[in-house]
Amino acid sequence: MDREVELREFVSARGPALSRAAYLLTGDHQAAEDLVQDTYVVLVRRWQKFGTVDPEAYVRRILYSRFVDGWRRRRLLELPWATPPDSAGPDETRTASDRLTLADALGRLTPRQRAVLVLRFYEDLTVSEAAATLGVSPNTIKSQSRVALQRLRALVPDALAPFEGVEP
Known part of the structure; x- marks a missing residue:
């Protein structure tokens, strides 16, 4: 081919x-x-x-x-949205608020911490696979996961309740 x-x-x-x-x-x-x-x-x-x-x-x-x-x-400046995000309605207010709060908290992580969390929890890669993707050691992945999750827990305590006990 x-x-x-x-x-x-x-x-x-x-x-x-x-x-x-x-x-x-x-x-x-x-x-x-x-x-x-x-x-x-x-x-x-x-x-x-x-x-x-x-x-x-x-x-x-x-x-x-x-x-x-x-x-x-480079650093990107946070700019207010020109228009607010669409909401499904009053029943979704709490969910939308939680989502925005979590998105804001994720934005406060370092780029590497965000990359580690996306690789580990969204792409569902193992520690070794995530380390190979970023070109770092598995211990770096573990420590970055731990620090990022601690930071998220401090910023949005209720958002990570379903993940309590999850090993970084």
């Missing part, structure tokens, strides 16, 4: 999952789209060199590395 066709099929199949992960990392749709596009630029440049390398692990590593490295270089 032609490598260009393989690339298109891979992007088509994995694009939505990459976009969701990027949104969880950035907390902003436009920033997530930029992160995914930046990831694709690197992926396209290196696709021909892949050979037998697993593209899934490679593209995930690009995404998370770009996120952590990109946020180190």
Whole structure:
């Protein structure tokens, strides 16, 4: 099969999952789209060199590395929303409020802490897999998870009640 066709099929199949992960990392749709596009630029440049390398692990590593490295270089200012988020109605007020509070708390974590939490709890990777994705030791993943969860517990005590006893 032609490598260009393989690339298109891979992007088509994995694009939505990459976009969701990027949104969880950035907390902003436009920033997530930029992160995914930046990831694709690197992926396209290196696709021909892949050979037998697993593209899934490679593209995930690009995404998370770009996120952590990109946020180190620049700071984004928090701006108020132009329009408030859509709400499903009065019955959803508590859920929406909880979601916004948790999103705000996640935004207060460092980029690496957010990346670790997304890898471990959203992408459901093992400590070793998350460490390989970020290019750090498993102990770093464990300590970053512990510190991030402690920070979230301090910022939003009720939001993490379902995760009590979960091992980082």
